[in-house]
Amino acid sequence: MIGIDWGTSSLRAYRLGAAGAVREKRDSADGILTVPPGGFPAVLRQVAGDWLADGEQQVLLCGMVGSRQGWVEAPYLPCPAGPAEIAAQLTRVPFQGADIRLVPGLVTRDAGGVPDVMRGEETKLIGLLAQGVAGQVCLPGTHSKWVRLEGGRVVGFATHMTGELRAVLLAHSILGRLVQPGESAAAFARGVARSGEAGGLLHHAFGTRALGLLGELAETETASYLSGLLIGHEIRAALQPGEPVHLAAAETLAAPYAAALRQLGVTLREHDPDIVVRGLVEIGRHWA
Numbered sequence: 001m002i003g004i005d006w007g008t009s010s011l012r013a014y015r016l017g018a019a020g021a022v023r024e025k026r027d028s029a030d031g032i033l034t035v036p037p038g039g040f041p042a043v044l045r046q047v048a049g050d051w052l053a054d055g056e057q058q059v060l061l062c063g064m065v066g067s068r069q070g071w072v073e074a075p076y077l078p079c080p081a082g083p084a085e086i087a088a089q090l091t092r093v094p095f096q097g098a099d100i101r102l103v104p105g106l107v108t109r110d111a112g113g114v115p116d117v118m119r120g121e122e123t124k125l126i127g128l129l130a131q132g133v134a135g136q137v138c139l140p141g142t143h144s145k146w147v148r149l150e151g152g153r154v155v156g157f158a159t160h161m162t163g164e165l166r167a168v169l170l171a172h173s174i175l176g177r178l179v180q181p182g183e184s185a186a187a188f189a190r191g192v193a194r195s196g197e198a199g200g201l202l203h204h205a206f207g208t209r210a211l212g213l214l215g216e217l218a219e220t221e222t223a224s225y226l227s228g229l230l231i232g233h234e235i236r237a238a239l240q241p242g243e244p245v246h247l248a249a250a251e252t253l254a255a256p257y258a259a260a261l262r263q264l265g266v267t268l269r270e271h272d273p274d275i276v277v278r279g280l281v282e283i284g285r286h287w288a
Contacts, residue, residue, distance in 0.1 A: 001016045001056065001058040001059070001060060001280075001284050002014070002015055002016070002048050002051055002052075002056050002058065002059045002060070002098075003016055003059075003060050003061075003062075003276075003277065003280030003281070003284065004044075004047075004048070004059065004060070004061045004062070004063075004065070005062055005063050005120065005123070005276045005280075006031070006032065006061055006062070006063045006064065006065035006070070007031055007032070007063045007064050007065075007120060008031045008032055008033055008064045009029070009031035009033065009034075010027065010028060010029050010030070010031045011027070011028050011030055011031060011043075011047065011063075011065075012025065012026070012027050012028075012276075013025070013026045013027075013028070013047050013048050014277055014280065015048070015051050015056065016277075016280070016281060016284070020277075020278075020281035020285075022277060024051075026047060026048070028043075028046075028047050030043045030046075030047070031064075032064050032065055032067070032069055032070045032071075033069070040065070040070075040071040041095060044059070044095070044100075052097055052098055056098070057098055057099055058098070058099050058101075058284070058287075059095075059098050059099070059100040059101070060090075060100075060101055060103065060280050060283060060284050060287065061093070061100065061101070061102050061103065062102070062103040062120055062122075062123040062276065062279070062280065062283075063119065063120035063123075064119060064120060065102065066091065066102040066103065066104070066105065066119060067105075067119055071093060071102070072091060072093050072102060073091075074090075074091040074102040074103065074104045074105065074119075075089070075091070075104055075105075076104060076105045076106060076107035076117055076119075077089050077104040077105070077106055077107070078106075078107055078108070079106055079107070079108040079153075079154055079155060079156050079157070080150075080151075080153040080154060080155045080156070081106055081122070081153055081154050082126070082129065082152050082153035082154070083126050083129070083130075083282045083283050083285075083286050084286050085153075086103060086104060086122065086126065086283055086286075087283050087284075087286030087287045088286075089104045090102060090103060090104070090283075090287060091104065101287060103122065103123055103283060104122075105117055105118055105119035105120075105122060106118050106119075106122045106154060106157070108156040108157055110158065116157060116158060116159050117159075118145055118157060118159065120276075121139050121145050121147075122154060122279075123276050123279035123280060123283065124139060124248060124275050124276050124279055125137065125139075125147060125149065125154050125279065126154075126278075126279035126282050126283055127275035127276060127277065127278030127279030127280075127281075127282065128149065128246065128248060128271060128275055128278075128279075129149055129152055129153070129154075129282075130278050130279070130281075130282045131271070131275075131278065133149055133246050133271070134149050134150060134151075135148075135149060135150075135240075135243050135244065135246065136148060136149075136239075136240050136243050136244075136245055136246065137149055137245070137246040137247075137248065138238070138245050138246070138247050138248075138257060138261075139248055139249060140163075140247070140249040140253040140254060140256075140257045141163060141249065141253060142161075142163040142164050142167075143159050143160070143161055143163065143164060144159070144160045144162050144163065144234060144257075145157050145158070145159055145160075146158045146159075146160065146238035146239075158238060160234045160237070160238060162230050162231060162234045165230060166226060166227060166230050169205065169226065170223060170226070174209060175205065175208050175209050175222070175226065177209075178209060178212040178213070178219050178222055179219060179222045179223050180219035180220045180222075181220065182218075182219075182220025182221065182223070182224070183223075183224050184218075184220065184221040184224040184225075185224070185259070186221075187217070187218075187221035187222075187224040187225040187228065188224040188225065188227055188228035188256065188259065188260075189228060189259070189263055190225055190228065191224070191225040191226060191227065191228025191229035191230075191231075191232060192228040192229070192231065192232035192259075192260045192263050192264070193228075193232070193263075194207070194225075194228075194229055194232070195228070195229050195230075195231075195232025195233045195235075195236060196232065196236065201229075201230075201233045204229055204233070205226075205229065208222060208225060208226050208229065211225075227256055228256075228260065231256055231257060231260045232260055232264075235257075235260055235261060235264060235266075236264075239264075239266065243267075244266070244267035244268065244269050245261055245266055245267070245268055245269070246269050246271060247261070247268060247269065247270050247271065248270070248271040248272070248273060248275050249273055250273045251273070254270065254273065258270065
C-alpha cells in the first residue's frame with residue numbers, strides 16, 4: 001500500500017510493506033495550495049508513479065488533500081470514531097490504475113454546541129491508539145488540537161488557533177513593532193508564568209507592548225515572551241488536571257509545548273512525530 005500525508009504546503013509519501021513497515025519514504029513541496037486545478041493526478045504520478053508501475057494498487061490519502069480545496073472533499077465523520085469507523089467512511093477518488101481512498105476528517109461539538117473540525121490529525125490519533133495511548137493528547141501546530149482518546153476511539157477534541165494568532169500578532173499588530181530576531185528561554189518561561197495571573201489573554205497581550213516600551217522586555221525577547229504567554233493560556237484552558245499529556249509533533253513544534261508543560265508541573269509523554277505512518281497502516285488494515 002501507498003500512504004500519503006498530503007497537507008497544505010507539502011506532502012510525505014510512504015511505500016508500506018504487508019506488515020506495515022516503511023519500505024521507502026519521499027517528501028515533496030507539492031502541498032495542495034501549489035497544485036493547479038485538475039493537477040492532483042499528475043502530482044501523484046510524479047511522486048509515486050514508479051511505485052504504482054511496480055504493482056502498488058492501493059493508495060490511502062490523509063490530510064488537507066481531502067478538504068474543499070483539495071483533490072476531492074471527504075466528509076467529516078462525527079466523534080466518537082476509531083479506525084473501523086474511519087475505514088468504513090473512506091472516500092473513493094477516481095484514478096486510472098489504482099484504488100485511491102481519502103481518510104475523512106472528524107467533527108465534534110463543544111459544550112455549547114459549537115462544531116470543531118480536524119483533517120489529517122485523525123490519522124495521527126489512530127496511530128497513537130494503535131500504541132495503546134489513552135487520555136489527553138496535544139498535537140501542536142498552527143491550529144493545535146487537544147484530544148480525548150478513550151476505548152480505542154477519538155471521543156472529542158478542541159482546537160486552539162495559537163500558532164496562527166502568534167503569527168498575526170507579530171506580523172500585523174502593534175506588538176510586532178518592537179520585535180527583533182532572537183530567542184530567549186527565560187522570556188518564554190516568563191510568558192508562561194504570566195498566563196496564570198489575573199487579567200485574561202487580551203490584557204496580557206497588550207502588556208507585551210507595555211513591557212517593551214518601558215524597557216522591561218528586550219526587543220529580542222518579545223517573540224519568545226509572546227509565545228510563552230499564548231501557549232500558557234492555551235494549556236491552562238485545555239488541560240485536564242491530574243492527567244499526563246501525550247505530545248506528538250515535530251521537534252520545532254513540540255519543544256515549546258514540552259517546556260511549558262514541564263514548567264506547569266504536568267507529566268509529559270512524548271511520541272514519534274511520524275506517528276501518521278502507524279495511523280495509515282491501521283486504517284489500511286480495516287480498509288483491506
